[in-house]
Amino acid sequence: MEFQAIFPTADDVVRLQPEELGKRMLPVLRNWPEGHMFAIGELLERVAGDRSNAFALASYPADRRQEVRDALEDAWRGLEREGAIEPNTAGPSPSRLSRRASDYAAELAKSLENPSLLTTAAAPQEKQGELITLKPTEVDPIRGTTDRWN
16 A cells, blocks of 8 residues: 555645554555665655655655654654564564554555445544554563554
């Protein structure tokens, strides 16, 4: 799923709170192209970069790119805090999606591909009363993450 398909305009990106933006961009992160660095710098360049990129995920007006970049950085940090994005010890990229975040992203992607599944633009779990919220939680002292996403 392409970023601009979910967020057609820069306003669609910057109007959301970081927590909501983070949740909604999970399908894009789940389908990150193999062989490309899974890192915040790569995401920023591919979505709101200043140079031409053959693998761009979006094309927003130049005068709005910094706003988009700031919103994406806030959302990424929120996902890291919640353990949805975790350190990757098995590959060249510094980060990866946790298993639970990846599963959530797959469900959300299905809903986005078939909007009739969503009556109020709620994520699949939200419809079932199992809202995944991004709130500060206790951090596991051994793993350094919450178990909400793992």
